[in-house]
Amino acid sequence: MLNTLNTLLRTNAETEILEFKTAGQNFDKNKLGKYFSALSNEANLANKECAWLIFGIDDEHHISGTKITDSTLNEYKQEIANNTSPTSNFINTHRVNIEGKQVLMLQIPPAPKGMPVDWKGHCYGRNGSSLSALNNQERERIRLQNYAPDWGEEVVERATIDDLSIEAISEARKQFKVKNPTLEIEKWDDIKFLNKAKITSQGKITNTAILLLGKPESEHLISPAVGKITWILKDRDNIEKDYEHFGCPLLLSVNQVYAKIRNLKYRYLPEGTLFPDEVDQFDPFIIREALNNCIAHQDYTLGGKINLVEREDGILTFVNSGAFIPGYVEKVVAADAPETYYRNPFLTSAMVGLGMIDTIGSGIKKMFVLQKNKFFPLPSYDLDNNQVKVKIIGKVVDVGYARRLAQSKNELTLQDIILLDKVAKGTPLLNAEIKMLRSKKLIEGRKPNFHISSFIAESIGEKPSYINHKGIDNEYCQKMILDFLRKFGSGNRKDFEEMLLDKLPDVLNPQQKRNKVRNNLQSLKKQKKISPFGKLWKMSNSKN
Structure with missing residues (x-):
């Protein structure tokens, strides 16, 4: 990123898509949101891939450095996700050392086509290097842009029903019948069924039809998109041991990928009646939900494949291309209603009809609850680099955390557990999260080295474990x-x-x-x- 920074520094002055700020210790969140909205909208208008907000350099290009911490940066990200509409966030953040000082580069995405990004209900833009309201002309230029076409609904002109797998269509009929038991789908021919299931469009073969039901040799019809899932097995040292590719039809490939995963039994250490004797490392719902979410929310215009990495020490990692539309996962878990916008609405609708993903969008929340009920770490989401990476751990990692859950099923909310999970993983906490945990006497210690509080430890018989965390004074x-x-x-x-x-x-x-x-x-x-x-x-x- 040093080369990119040097290129930006060679710019004679700040522009509509480039802003330098000193930001030594911190930066006002409300002002940050305004700049995010303005730079995002200007990047859209200039047809640029991104805009840049640089901390640690003033507008005269003097390098002062910034001491903004990762924890504070996480607060900024959450604030942006909470208060932008449509929900947006940084593409990535980069720390660069230059002249012995640290510079923070915030990479901002362009506003989506047709939708200016607002901050707390107001759209901002730039007048030269000055922050201002987005003027009416610019607002209309964005709004009048053609919306990006729904990739899944696009018709594959060269394709016919002969490019679809008979076996996949048969399985689709079975799953659609489960979701719609009162419909007499046995009387429908394949074309009528595919139309009713919203897999084809007026009898024409769509990208969705090829992706979910297409023969393996039909995948080239959706190029440059890739209809492929790669399973990779690695040992405890992250060394690759085996792999296999699974292509169209993904409706059937999901089961084949699932069969590759070595879902062993996890045996708890004897703890009286505290734990059950053994459970599956990975709940089947979690594997299928994570994998089907990758299919539903992949950005197929990027030409990437879906990856599933299985490690022999009980860790699964699912990766798909494209930004996480809701902005951050805590928002999804806390929401009482599903997202109103999806990247691939036609594909998503078809997958709902075939029972591949949850109808009301609560699948991610259910994944969290299932992991919590087994006292395992909660799913971890890495949303950097324009991809979504979900890690599922199929074992107890922190015994103190597991015991706390086992003894407090009815005391802790899911939000409490998400924050305690962060403590167990050593993940930086936001100031508001620290305040909440302290108010409930759930943590002790100084930032960033928090641990389970003595109050909690005594209530669950964890005094030795607590002493190991607290140590001698x-x-x-x-x-x-x-x-x-x-x-x-x-x-x-x-x-x-x-x-x-x-x-x-x-x-x-x-x-x-x-x-x-x-x-x-x-x-x-x-x-x-x-x-x-x-x-x-x-x-x-x-x-x-």
Whole structure:
């Protein structure tokens, strides 16, 4: 990204799609939203792939650097997703070191064709380098643009019903009958059935028909789109061991991919009656929902394939091309209603009719609940690089977290569990999330090293686990140093590290633990209890 930044710096001045801001410690969220709306709309009008908002550089191109943290950046992303319409967010964010200072590059997508992006109900634009309301002429230019065609509904002119798989059509009939038991579909010929199921359009073969029901050799008819799922098996070290490609018809390929996954039994460690003896690593619904979501929401204009990576240590990762339309997954889980906009509405409608995806859009929420009920980590969503990557872990990773769920099924809301899941994974928390968890006494520790609170630990018999997180306090740490010096007369820092590192909190990384030892030595020095003698430390009343 350094080359891109240098190219942007060579621009003589800020433009409608480029803005530099100093933003040393933070940046006003409301102003950020206005700039996002303006730059997104101007990128659309200029027919550009993106716009740029650069933090850590002023408009004279002086590099001052920024100290905006990942946690603060996550708050910005959530704010943008919450208050833009249609829902939008950064394509990506990049940190670049230049002249010994850190610069933050925020990559902003163009507004969708026909839909200017507003911030809190107002559309913004740029007048040269100045922020302003999007004028009426520009607003109409965007609104009068042709909407991007629905890829799934596009007719494949060269295709006929002979390009569809007889076996796939038969399976589609069975699934459609399950969803519509009162219809006499047995009396319909294939053309009528495909029209009624909204797979074809007025008897013509669509991209959706080829993708879901097409013969394997028919895939080229939807080129440059790719109707393919690749399954990859990797070992614990992420080394590839096996793979296989599955093409059209995807209605049948989904079952073939599912059959490749080694869904082993997960056996819990004996905990009295706390856990069941064994469960499937992956609930079948979760596998099918994640895979079918990839098919339904893939951006087929990008020409990518769907990937499913299975790791032998119990992790599945699903990847599809295209941005996550709702903006962020917490919004979907918390919503009481489905999204009003889909990337592939014709394809999505057909998949609903065939029972491949949930009718009311609650499949993602159900995935979270199923993982929660087994005390497994919740699904993780990575939405960077214009793709959606979903990771499902089929095992207990944090025993304290699992026990907390097991003992508190009726106490914690799904939102509470999502945030505790973040703590267990070491994911940065937003300030509002920290405040909420602290108010419920669910976490302790200093940002970013949070852990399960002592209040929680005591209520579930997790005192030893809690102590491992909390570790010994400074007073006891200093007492051990003094006891060591009284017994042995002197010691260097390595001696104290060997004595203390494994007793310090697990939430600290090795360097933070070494820093804690150093800080306690300095504290004892300031108290005039110990003194340095070269590389050794001795009691202050000791003689040279």
